[in-house]
Amino acid sequence: xxxxxxxxxxNLSGAISKELIIxxxxxxxxxxxxxxxxxxxxxxxxxxxxxIICILGNIIPIPFILLLLxxxxxxxxxxxxxxxxxxxxxxxxxxxKSKIDKYGFFGLVLFVGIPLPGTGAWTGSLIASVxxxxxxxxxxxxxxxxxxxxxxxxxxSYGIIGNLIR
Numbered sequence: 001x002x003x004x005x006x007x008x009x010x011n012l013s014g015a016i017s018k019e020l021i022i023x024x025x026x027x028x029x030x031x032x033x034x035x036x037x038x039x040x041x042x043x044x045x046x047x048x049x050x051x052i053i054c055i056l057g058n059i060i061p062i063p064f065i066l067l068l069l070x071x072x073x074x075x076x077x078x079x080x081x082x083x084x085x086x087x088x089x090x091x092x093x094x095x096x097k098s099k100i101d102k103y104g105f106f107g108l109v110l111f112v113g114i115p116l117p118g119t120g121a122w123t124g125s126l127i128a129s130v131x132x133x134x135x136x137x138x139x140x141x142x143x144x145x146x147x148x149x150x151x152x153x154x155x156x157s158y159g160i161i162g163n164l165i166r
Contacts, residue, residue: 005031005038018043019053026057029122033058033146034115037153051150058121058146065125066135073130092123093130105141108133112145115153121146 005025012021022045026036033054040050073090076082103110112124121142128138
């Protein structure tokens with residue numbers, strides 16, 4: 001992930017503001033808040049400022065995913081080229097559903113919050129949408145997961161306690 005973030009930072013630096021780079025990375029699937037915090041550290045953006053930008057960037061897509069993804073999937077399943085993509089995403093959700101089911105609400109929090117490949121707010125939202133989980137509970141669980149990911153990645157990206165506030 002670090003190399004992808006570094007490449008994006010290098011390509012966008014000078015063209016747009018540091019804050020916008022962090023925001024864009026935080027919006028992106030896979031990179032999300034985790035990548036945004038790495039970018040913030042690379043760009044020497046003050047911790048609090050980067051934190052706020054990353055959290056907002058990671059939260060913004062979630063309601064749209066939860067509310068619209070199932071409808072978009074239904075439309076995309078009708079077309080040959082996109083049907084394979086929808087099936088792949090559905091299979092990804094099915095593969096991770098047992099992790100969520102085992103612990104329910106807290107399973108979704110942990111799934112979103114523990115920074116492992118294939119986890120995060122986008123994938124958690126995908127799972128919640130595909131399996132028609134309660135939207136309010138899903139939003140709360142995903143938000144708490146984002147906060148957990150934020151805490152873990154803050155320590156990784158900005159250093160332990162003494163280096164948190166620059």
